[in-house]
Amino acid sequence: MSDVEHLQELHGLPVFDFPEPDHRGELPAAASVAWRIAAPIWEDYGESFEAVFDRFLATVDPSAVRALVIGPWGEPYDNDSSLVVDRLVAARDRLTALEAVFIGDLEMEEAEISWIEQCDVTPVLTAYPALREFGVRGGTDLRFPAVRHEHLRTLSFETGGLPADVVRGVGASDLPALEYLEMWLGVEEYGGDSTIEDLAPLLAGDRLPNLRHLGLQNSEEQDAIAAAVAAAPVVARLESLDLSMGVLTDDGARALLEGQSLTHLKWLDLHHNYIGEEMGQRLREALEPAGVELDLSADDADEDEWDDGEIMRYTAVSE
Structure with a gap:
């Protein structure tokens, strides 16, 4: 934790x-x-x-x-x-x-x-x-059926595994005033069973007309999330984007570079990542001259090499 x-x-x-x-x-x-x-x-x-x-x-x-x-x-x-x-x-x-x-x-x-x-x-x-x-902190048995709320501006979920039903519930909710959404998606072992398809309504942003910050964090599928974000309509109106705390590698970073422009962002948080030095430099060269504050710190990212040569990488928060 x-x-x-x-x-x-x-x-x-x-x-x-x-x-x-x-x-x-x-x-x-x-x-x-x-x-x-x-x-x-x-x-x-x-x-x-x-x-x-x-x-x-x-x-x-x-x-x-x-x-x-x-x-x-x-x-x-x-x-x-x-x-x-x-x-x-x-x-x-x-x-x-x-x-x-x-x-x-x-x-x-x-x-x-x-x-x-x-x-x-x-x-x-x-x-x-x-x-x-x-x-909310903690995802075990967490439920969030679709709601309408006229004035909520900030909604956050801190979990080691966010249930797919919660992701779908938020995506189906009408939150016209919401400006800040943060989700720690977590790992399947601890209940984080959402898919890119579950995230699609959030990435479309149709029910979130005022969203300015999106955090899709702490996922073992961070590369796939980055690829989806790279083409997501909601990104064009964001001021900040957080894809930190997960297993983000060069593949996810490359998807961000090759997708829609991110130079309008005030900051992009990718801390706790597995991005190589060369790819990190490419991100800096693409974003920092435009004034994007970029966090690529990876000091807390941990990995193990098993006896068979398989590399195991970890989200920042799980159990």
């Missing part, structure tokens, strides 16, 4: 951990921070998530809260996030200023990313029609 840490900010607000019951210090103003709500991994050692959440609503002015970061809700590898979703939905008439939610803010010491049990998270979007930003 490398590259995955607790959020430090959400929606432009610093994350603040809602304290234990015996806290005596002054709390920040309700609207000034993104409140992190978390229960102990082992429920015998503290409050349940429900108790922490209810105490939060009773302590902080819920009508002023703008952002919530949800950490552990008990044992997230045994209990799915439905109790979090249910609690958020039930509080919709109290959290009337809520603009951003992130569910699953856990580090490796709390749970590997592919152990985090999720659920259908779309009721949160339905309950909060004014939400601007929504993110």
Whole structure:
């Protein structure tokens, strides 16, 4: 679960951990921070998530809260996030200023990313029609049936394996205000079973008229994704593109060079890659003179050579 840490900010607000019951210090103003709500991994050692959440609503002015970061809700590898979703939905008439939610803010010491049990998270979007930003970490049993949301601007999925049904659900959703979409597609071993065909509606962009950033990351099929992106209609209106964290080789880089022009981008993130020095230089020569900020750093990319000579390459995040 490398590259995955607790959020430090959400929606432009610093994350603040809602304290234990015996806290005596002054709390920040309700609207000034993104409140992190978390229960102990082992429920015998503290409050349940429900108790922490209810105490939060009773302590902080819920009508002023703008952002919530949800950490552990008990044992997230045994209990799915439905109790979090249910609690958020039930509080919709109290959290009337809520603009951003992130569910699953856990580090490796709390749970590997592919152990985090999720659920259908779309009721949160339905309950909060004014939400601007929504993110999820963990793909096990994650569901995202097609929805319509008029105001959502940022949508992110951090997983070691993003289910194809989620990819298709996002592609079938009507998100007219969405500007930023990030998907860690992951590996098949941990549930990342989407195909290029599943990505086709996103790459067409017909339902995403305001999209300005697209991240299709952390995939063992990163070369095929790069080739699809190279011809994707949505790319022409993007300001930034992220194909990092996956198994991107010279083949994928060549597809990007031979496809549609990318010189309109402000930045292109290809970090954690398996691109050779010569191909990397070709990318720099093609893009950097046009002002594209290009990240080709590969220090965290790892590979093994098996006894039979087969080379094994890895995404940045899997288990």
